[in-house]
Amino acid sequence: MKLNKFTVAILGMLSAGSALAAGPLLTSDDTNPKPYVWDTSKGSIPVYVDGGAAFTYDYDGSVFLSIDRAREITQFAFDQWNNVETSTFRADIAGTIQDKTGIADVTGANAAEIYTKQNGYGFWVLYDTDGSILEDFFGVPKSAVLGIAFPEIADENNVIIEATAVLNGWNVYVNDTEGNQVAGVFTHEFGHAINLSHSQTNGQLGYISNTFEPLYPGVAGCGVEPIHAYNWPDWYAPTNPADPEIIETMFPFISHNGAGGTAQSTVNVLDDKVSISNLYPTDAYKTGFGAIEGKLRLKDGQTEYSGVNIIARNLSDPLMDAVSAQSGYLTQGKVGPDGYFKINGLTPGQSYVLYTEEIQVGGYPTRQMPIVSVAEYWNENEGSDPVTDNQCDFTPIVAEAGKTKQADLTFNGYDDGINFRPIVNAFLTDLAKNGRSSMGTIMGYGFTWNETKGFEMLPDYVTAETGRMNRNGSKILVNADQDRNGVSAPAIWSDSKGVMPLGDFTGNSCGGGTQHGTEAASAWDIDDAGNTVVGLAYKDVDGNGMCYEYDKGELVPFIWTPKAGMHELDTQDVDWNINSWVRAHAISGNGEVALGSLDGWEAVAWVNEGKMINLYQKAGATEANAASYDGKTIALATEAGNVLLWDHSKPDSNAFTDIGGLKWCEDVPFVLWGQNACDEMGAEWVHSIFGEFAGLIPFDMSDNGDVIIGRAGDFWAGFVGAIYIKELGWMTLDNFFAKQGVMEALNSSMNNPLSISASGSKMVGGIAGAMISYHVDMTEVYVCENGNSIKTGFPNGLINKVKSGAQFGRCEHLN
Secondary structure (H helix, E strand, O other), X not given: OEOOHHHHHHHOEEEOOOOOOOOEOOEOXXXXXXXXXXXXXXXXXXXXXXXXXXXXXXXXOOEEEOHHHHHHHHHHHHHHHXXXXXXXXXXXEEEEHHHHHOOOOOOOOOOHHHHOOOOOOEEEEEEEOOOHHHHHHHOOOOOOEEEEEEEEEEOOOOEEEEEEEEXXXXXXXXXXXXXXXXXXXXXXXXXXXXXXXXXXXXXXXXHHOOOOOOEOOOOOOOOOOOEEOOOOOOOOOOOOEOOHHHOOOOOOEOOOOOHHHHHHOOOOOHHHHHHHHHHOEOHHHHHHOEEEEEEEEOOOOOOEOOOOEEXXXXXXXXXXXEEEEEOOOOOOOEOEOOOEEEEEEEOOOOEXXXXXXXXXXXXXXXXXXXXXXXXXXXXXXXXXXXXXXXXOOOOOEEOXXXXXXXXXXXXXXXXXXXXXXXXXXXXXXXXXXXXXXEEEEEOOEEEEEEOOOEEEEOOOOEEOOOOOEXXXXXXXXXXXXXXXXXXXXXXXXXXXXEEEEOOOOOOOOOOEEEOOEEEOEEEEEEOOOOOOEEEEEEOOOOOOOOOOOHHHOOEEEEEEEOOOEEEEOOOOOOOOOOOOOEEEEEEOOOOOEEEEEEOOOEEEEEEOOOOOEEHHHHHOEEEEEEEOOOOOOEEEEEOOOOEEEEOOOOOHHHHEEEOOOOEEOOOEOOEEOOEEHHHHOOHHHHHHHHOOEOOOEEEEEOOOOOEEEEEEEEOOOEEEEEEEEOOOEEEEHHHHHHXXXXXXXXXXXXXXXXXXXXXXXXXXXXOOOOOEEEEXXXXXXXXXXXXXXXXXXXXXXXXXXXXOOOEEOOHHHOO
8 A cells, every 4th residue: 555655754854954752653544553564574674775976065066975975874874773682673775776766866857756656675765966856846945854754655464565765965064074964864764764753852952952941851840950952052051961972863853963963873872772672572672671651641530631742761871761652652643532651661670750741843643732731750649639749759660571560640730720721723812701602713714612512613715813703602703705706804704694794995806915815804803792893994095996005094994883884983183194004903892992003003992983092192002902891991001011991981191090010020030042131130120121011911801800811021031921800910820820720721831811701700812823722711719718728709709808818829839
């Protein structure tokens, strides 16, 4: 059978440059997936090598690395796998591709003759001298991909009979005169052709760890010293550089411009030896070593969880005697949730610690998943209770020859209190005010989501990047291109009525460009009843066929109601000679107060479709997004970084109330280039240069304004999520979750909360720039009262308890 080469190629691709639990790369597609393997009982598997004038040319056109040297490296690399004593695998060069096919030099022009045909039993090694195979056949840049290898053909018994590897000869460093560094690419790619997946045991330490974001050979914060990348400079802080020899060959990244590449050319780390021995075990391997197996489960103790790295490290030799495996690595997501893992090849008599770790980077057949708790060691009291199962407590597991020890792992987390739920690989952008349903986008397509129905996709002719839901989620604001003419306009979508167009100002003929095509107008917000919509519209002021000219007032705010249809909001005071656009992007629940922006840095508003109010001129407000139901409490971001509440019913300065914000150094560290300037220079210096407040932007609020969510920080120092609670003021979301003991959130860095329910008890958001979202149910929270953790409602119960003297948070987590 022919395997899907392009799917596999992505997994078997090795990246170049200084970027970032081996199991099988490929398994069968049935209810009991099994790995594809070579039949090693037939003796050495033949390897057929490419020809050509050179593997790599120098800048002057002379030969830099010869074909003969490439063939020497090829045999060297296969010998690394051949020499693993606990494996039966062996492969040796048996001839050339020219001998077998007549093709003297495989290039991008003739690669299809190799990849689209069955060439015969063995490994086929292509030397891509100019990178044309990668670019012209696979469509990947030769500057970024060093090689692609995978088993290509297998028989009906899952036995591999043909595999192909292409090696990038164009991408060789000038200092690699003997090819010893690029040899690491050879050994790695041949590992894929053998059917080995990527692994992460030490590579993350040797390549990624730094003094800004250190990584550890164990659980961070549990007394383990960090190890930094072998070439990380000590300019900013003292380093503990890794020996590059600890880097496993099958780590999904290689720096082939130095010692890292050379180190990965040899199979000297136990993790790699175990990987090949798992697929091709000798009898001695089966009986002479110890193993640990178990299942990883969520905090409920029942639901299995795939995609998390599990590592076993020898306490006496934690770097060289260490093995990893992803949970679910055998089934690769093909049979549903699977938390099973097994770590083989452990040295008898040695004591190992077992712990969870997130995959840092790279492609894996089992999709890598975040740890929805804290990383932790296994111990004999393993459970989900964060109080009794401390993440740093471990019980050593002594390996015994021929025996498998059991060690199940369960994420820590409380059964009650805040429910923090990840919604992976999607962006949740809005939560209906009743808190029962959400909407968002996934891979550019709109969807709805709730806890009972899960995901439901919207029609493919609608887009929802700026869409919103009415109070009960029955009406969804979208942009729709119903006639498929490439120009979309605002619409309301519902299950019962489908798409209801709202119109535009150009007759659906022109507009502004987006990633989904042209928009004659874009919908931004809808009121609770679903009867008032605001957004941005385009119009052709001078009739020249263009409707997006900035100096003519062609980008204007609109409001739509069933009776009046779509019409402009007031912009009479806008000087179109110096201003480019005005947008309406939010509206109060009762539909009376619209909020917007002038040129992206001046907050504006309209009350009952009246004259535009410039809140920047009145109070220095730069953004206005969050409104109470009645529109009389509007949270404003300001130039100074603090937050003002605006009540349009009050006159002049009485209309504005300062509720503060998050402060640099006091609430948010100012970390620049890995250094906390608050520690290095002091808070006074930070405040004098960057201001006192950490630029807080409110995004949404509860109906009565008692709870407000937003984001603080900047692109230089990073972002943090923020929450305001009446009587408590502002705090970071990290602090909020930590004091509530929400273990699932401690590793999440939810820095982009976007939408909150009417009561303030439910929230959705995610991580800025990452395709992951969270649904947070805060209906029940804890306070510490008289030394006891007491559960109460949120927000009203909490506010009343705090008024009575209770402290926010569980007593066990206040410090």
